[in-house]
Amino acid sequence: MESQIELKCEAVKGKNEAQVIRFVGDLDATNVQTVLERICNLFTEGKIHIVADFAKLRYVNSTGLGILLHLSKSAKEKAGSFKIANVNENVFEIVEIIGATSLLEIFDTVEEAIASLK
Amino acid sequence: MNDTPNIKVEDIPSMPEVCLIRLSGELDINSVAAMDRCFTLHADNSKKHAIADLGNVTLIASAALGKLLGIKRRFVEKGGDLVLAAMSMELKMKFMIMGANKIFKVYNDLRSAMNAYAWDVKHETERVRISFPPELAIVPAVRNFVSRVMVNKGYSDRDSFRIETIVDEICNNAVQYGSPDKKDNITLRLKVDWGKIELDAENVSDADKKANLRKHMDNLKNNIHVQGDATRGRGLALVKMLASELTAKITDTGTMVHVTKLKEE
Numbered sequence: 001m002e003s004q005i006e007l008k009c010e011a012v013k014g015k016n017e018a019q020v021i022r023f024v025g026d027l028d029a030t031n032v033q034t035v036l037e038r039i040c041n042l043f044t045e046g047k048i049h050i051v052a053d054f055a056k057l058r059y060v061n062s063t064g065l066g067i068l069l070h071l072s073k074s075a076k077e078k079a080g081s082f083k084i085a086n087v088n089e090n091v092f093e094i095v096e097i098i099g100a101t102s103l104l105e106i107f108d109t110v111e112e113a114i115a116s117l118k
Numbered sequence: 119m120n121d122t123p124n125i126k127v128e129d130i131p132s133m134p135e136v137c138l139i140r141l142s143g144e145l146d147i148n149s150v151a152a153m154d155r156c157f158t159l160h161a162d163n164s165k166k167h168a169i170a171d172l173g174n175v176t177l178i179a180s181a182a183l184g185k186l187l188g189i190k191r192r193f194v195e196k197g198g199d200l201v202l203a204a205m206s207m208e209l210k211m212k213f214m215i216m217g218a219n220k221i222f223k224v225y226n227d228l229r230s231a232m233n234a235y236a237w238d239v240k241h242e243t244e245r246v247r248i249s250f251p252p253e254l255a256i257v258p259a260v261r262n263f264v265s266r267v268m269v270n271k272g273y274s275d276r277d278s279f280r281i282e283t284i285v286d287e288i289c290n291n292a293v294q295y296g297s298p299d300k301k302d303n304i305t306l307r308l309k310v311d312w313g314k315i316e317l318d319a320e321n322v323s324d325a326d327k328k329a330n331l332r333k334h335m336d337n338l339k340n341n342i343h344v345q346g347d348a349t350r351g352r353g354l355a356l357v358k359m360l361a362s363e364l365t366a367k368i369t370d371t372g373t374m375v376h377v378t379k380l381k382e383e
Contacts, residue, residue, distance in 0.1 A: 003258040029254050029290050059279075061286050062352040090279040097359045098352050 003059075005031045007038055017080065018049035018117055020110060023057040027064035036067050040074070048080025051113040055086035065098055072104055081105065083113040124149045125156045130169075136235060137165040138228075139189075139200075142174035145182035153185050166198030167239065169231045173204035183218055190222065198239075199223070203231035237271065244271065246308040251300045252293045252321065261286040264308065271310055274383035280360045281315060281379055287353040288319045288375050295331040296321035296373065314362070317377040328368060335366050 005025040012018040019042055027035060039050060050071070060068075068084070075082040085107040087095065095101055107113040126140040139157070143149075170186065172178075190200035201223040205213065213219050225231035236242040246267060250256045265282035269275065285306065292304045302322035309316040334354055358364050363378040 026258065028258060028286065030258060059282070061283060061290070062356045063290065066352060090276065093280075094283060094356065097356055 003028050003030050005035060007035065009042070012049075012051070012114055012117075015049065015114070015117055017046060018051065018114070019047040020051045020053055020114070022053040022055070025057070026059040027057060027067075028059065028061045029063040032063050032067040035064075036071070039071055043074060043078055043080070048075060048078045049117050050075060050080070050082045051110055051117075052082065052084045053086050053110050054084055054088065054091060057088070057091060060091050060094055062094075062098065065095060065100055069100060069103055081117065083107060083116065085110045085113040125153050127157060130232070133232065133235065135165055135167060136232075137168040139168055139170045140174070141170060141172055144177040144179075145175055146177065146179040147181040150181050150185045153182065154188075157189055166193060166196045167235060168193055168198070168200040169225075169228065169235070170200060170202045171204050171228050172202055172206075172209060173228070175205070175209060178209060178212065180216065183216060187221065201225060201231050201234070203228045241312050244308075244310040246310070248306045248308075249303045250306075252296050252298060252302060252304055253300070254290065254293050257286060257289045257293065260289055260306065264306075267308070267310065268315070272312075273315075273381060276383050277379075277381055280382075281317075284317065284357050284360055284377055284379060287357045288317065288377065291331070291353055291375070292319050292321040292373070295324065295327045297324045312381070314378060314380045317375075317379070319375045319377075320372060322372050323368070323370065328373075331373065332368055335368070 003026040005023065005027055008022040008024065010020040010022070012020055021039070021042075042050065052068075068082070072082040083105040086109065087106060092106075095104065095106070105113075105116075107116065124141055124143050124145060128138045128140060130136050130138050141153075145153070168189070170189075186200070186202075193200045203225045204227050205224060210219075210224070213222075213224065223234070225234060233244075237244060244267075246264075248260055248263070250260060261282045264285045265278045268278035268281050273281070289304065289306065296302065296304065299322070304319065304321045307318040307320075354364075354366075357377060360379070361377045362380045363376075365376045367374045367376075
């Protein structure tokens, strides 16, 4: 009965170390481990720049946000980055209340997030 | 009780201001005069609201629909309404084709129509109690259900989302810090009003984890924040920010978290 979350990965043209991940569904305590493992595997494969597209992420709770902060820190430790784009109003409010807007790199669009990659 | 072949007008004992109109059989052009006569004769003029139970209606002709519209108008003129309940799927489809669903409020059954009246007109409080075993996997279904209740009760999408988040966080905490015994159910009680919702989450304590929960509550009181990259420990802080009021009572046997959330939008 865990929440449904689907991660769709796409390569970024001309940037071998980057990957766009489109989140579809709800990110919560029931599926954070799956998400963590998927993205850590990408780090291991050398995809150290992640652009998370939240256009279809309906919901995130404090545990989900905790994992996003952890991934952001892990990416930085590997000289990479973890950027977020297309955050809906409701999810953004949760990010803001938790005080994570200054800890996460948030962009209006995926294109802007990709353009900011070094 | 007042009988004609197709219409009965009754009182609802628990709702003295509402009149129940039970219709049955084929409501065709021949029924219109009887409907009108019966309703005029027996309907209590002091009642401002009516529910038409169409559970036993097999056909409704446009003339009968016109008559219902006339009866509805009488209630609307008194500041009330006539709503419809318990239509068969076939009848509902016909209603939609005739565009009548845009004129009448339609409810699946009599109970739903009565509940809607209690909520919409009387502004009565709705109470919901959910009891579930302490498993994380069940929490999404609980929070989604509560969110749907809130939308159904006229709360905005934003408010419903906030309440969904509150429910998620307090239920996750109850699972995380409560007894893992599957028999020790978590109980969530909702008291939904027009302007606010009150939530109570109650769970059996786990002796080993109780101290941790107390520490979290103390940190919350003293405004001590979780470190930036920590993966856990922000749930109660989030609830505190989203809620209008948050209190927690931790005893030797159990924990009770009470949240009040005012309707904002």
